[in-house]
Amino acid sequence: MKHTDVIVIGSGLAGLTAALASARQGKSVTLLSYGSSSLSLNSGLIDFLGYDDSHKAVKSPREGIMGLPETHPYSKIGMEEIAEAVDFFRDFAKEYHMPYHGSLDKQILVPTAVGTLKPTCLAPHSLAGSESLEGKKKIVVAGIRGLKDFYADIMVENLKKSLGDDLAYETIEIETPLTGGRDITTLDVARWLDTPEGVDSFSKQLLAYKGKKDTAVIVPQVLGTKGHACYLTVSSRIETDIVETTGLPPSTNGLRLNAMFRQALRDNNVEIVENTKVIGSKCEGKACKCVIAEAGVREKTYTADKYILATGGFYSGGITMRSFDQPEEPIFHLPVYSVKGEENWSNEQLFSDKPQGYAKTGIMTDETLRPVDEQGQHVLENVFVVGRDLGGYDLCFEHSGNGVALASGYKAAKM
Numbered sequence: 570m571k572h573t574d575v576i577v578i579g580s581g582l583a584g585l586t587a588a589l590a591s592a593r594q595g596k597s598v599t600l601l602s603y604g605s606s607s608l609s610l611n612s613g614l615i616d617f618l619g620y621d622d623s624h625k626a627v628k629s630p631r632e633g634i635m636g637l638p639e640t641h642p643y644s645k646i647g648m649e650e651i652a653e654a655v656d657f658f659r660d661f662a663k664e665y666h667m668p669y670h671g672s673l674d675k676q677i678l679v680p681t682a683v684g685t686l687k688p689t690c691l692a693p694h695s696l697a698g699s700e701s702l703e704g705k706k707k708i709v710v711a712g713i714r715g716l717k718d719f720y721a722d723i724m725v726e727n728l729k730k731s732l733g734d735d736l737a738y739e740t741i742e743i744e745t746p747l748t749g750g751r752d753i754t755t756l757d758v759a760r761w762l763d764t765p766e767g768v769d770s771f772s773k774q775l776l777a778y779k780g781k782k783d784t785a786v787i788v789p790q791v792l793g794t795k796g797h798a799c800y801l802t803v804s805s806r807i808e809t810d811i812v813e814t815t816g817l818p819p820s821t822n823g824l825r826l827n828a829m830f831r832q833a834l835r836d837n838n839v840e841i842v843e844n845t846k847v848i849g850s851k852c853e854g855k856a857c858k859c860v861i862a863e864a865g866v867r868e869k870t871y872t873a874d875k876y877i878l879a880t881g882g883f884y885s886g887g888i889t890m891r892s893f894d895q896p897e898e899p900i901f902h903l904p905v906y907s908v909k910g911e912e913n914w915s916n917e918q919l920f921s922d923k924p925q926g927y928a929k930t931g932i933m934t935d936e937t938l939r940p941v942d943e944q945g946q947h948v949l950e951n952v953f954v955v956g957r958d959l960g961g962y963d964l965c966f967e968h969s970g971n972g973v974a975l976a977s978g979y980k981a982a983k984m
């Protein structure tokens with residue numbers, strides 16, 4: 570049985586951040602990883618707070634966060650640590666050659682694949698939408714032949730509404746050798762762009778816009794899978810601003826971020842144990858003594874001084890619910906908060922100006938991110954809860970998913 574200072578359970582953005590921040594404080598860390606996280610689905614943009622309680626767009630996430638109720642995870646984490654987490658992330662992203670733009674003080678507006686604008690706080694250069702589009706007179710939307718779920722004409726129609734129809738718009742279609750009877754995904758194209766032939770062909774097809782400073786070229790999220798390398802090559806060849814959109818999964822940028830974190834974890838000697846589902850724990854009083862994981866055909870026990878639970882809540886199996894109104898956390902059996910009464914559970918309209926009651930389901934903590942019961946008493950002293958396992962916020966409604974994951978992962982590492 571191996572003992573480390575810290576065990577992190579779950580390798581989404583919250584777990585990856587907690588593991589890296591712990592390792593950088595000189596702790597020995599084991600990361601128990603099972604399944605692909607929501608980084609393969611999400612844009613890899615770090616949204617801190619896009620909308621307030623009445624679904625009004627938040628201009629300054631910093632100010633918006635300060636007005637949140639005390640039950641919200643950000644209120645537990647505290648502004649000082651949220652700001653430190655932003656600096657930690659930006660420094661790490663820069664060190665691993667995919668620098669992120671932005672701050673807590675204003676939103677970057679990133680074009681989606683249908684031409685609406687999505688607010689976010691931190692975005693890599695290739696996705697820094699409004700920062701690159703500002704002052705442009707012409708927008709060129711480059712579709713890719715055979716790429717599913719990206720229609721340049723629809724995008725232009727919606728961009729006219731969000732950016733204004735006084736700009737000039739043009740659509741073009743990039744040819745690729747990626748044919749063969751099935752629709753292609755952004756990830757297929759990104760892998761082609763990882764090759765010298767791919768990047769040559771792609772850049773050549775954009776040469777008509779070379780050096781046009783008043784023009785920006787918008788492309789789906791296809792600029793390679795390896796950090797920023799492809800974005801820099803294409804930008805330097807066409808000498809025109811190039812902007813990626815968000816899009817449907819798989820998310821190339823989420824996968825870039827995932828790869829970058831995993832490299833950093835290896836560089837910081839974090840032991841990553843893949844395909845390991847934690848199925849339980851042994852606790853004495855208020856201390857967790859070990860966690861038990863399924864490892865192939867047998868069970869394995871891991872011990873640490875501190876455990877960080879980052880199993881992704883309802884969406885990733887970190888919280889389950891077999892009977893209505895009785896959500897469960899299956900590893901430590903922590904108390905799970907949820908709204909009471911079926912009528913408050915969901916709002917009939919999936920996308921509306923009202924949050925979904927069920928979305929706030931999760932574990933409540935104190936300011937140290939240790940789990941607490943209904944009376945606010947610690948349940949376990951050496952377990953910390955992060956990311957989507959936390960209760961009291963609706964990440965889809967308020968656009969705060971990766972922000973909470975990053976800030977809570979960072980704070981739990983410091984505790």
Ligand SMILES: Cc1cc2nc3c(=O)[nH]c(=O)nc-3n(C[C@H](O)[C@H](O)[C@H](O)COP(=O)(O)OP(=O)(O)OC[C@H]3O[C@@H](n4cnc5c(N)ncnc54)[C@H](O)[C@@H]3O)c2cc1C
Nearest residue numbers: 579581582583604606607611616847881885956957970971
């Ligand atoms: C389609 C989609 C798009 C999104 N887009 C954005 C966006 O653009 N911007 C933004 O800020 N947020 C976005 N979000 C929200 C964001 O993805 C999450 O809120 C955030 O990344 C959650 O991170 P996490 O680490 O808490 O959980 P997850 O990413 O879900 O990771 C949890 C991990 O724990 C593992 N796990 C679960 N149980 C166990 C176990 N027993 N043992 C071991 N491992 C276990 C899971 O397999 C998973 O890998 C999006 C979410 C979705 C679904």
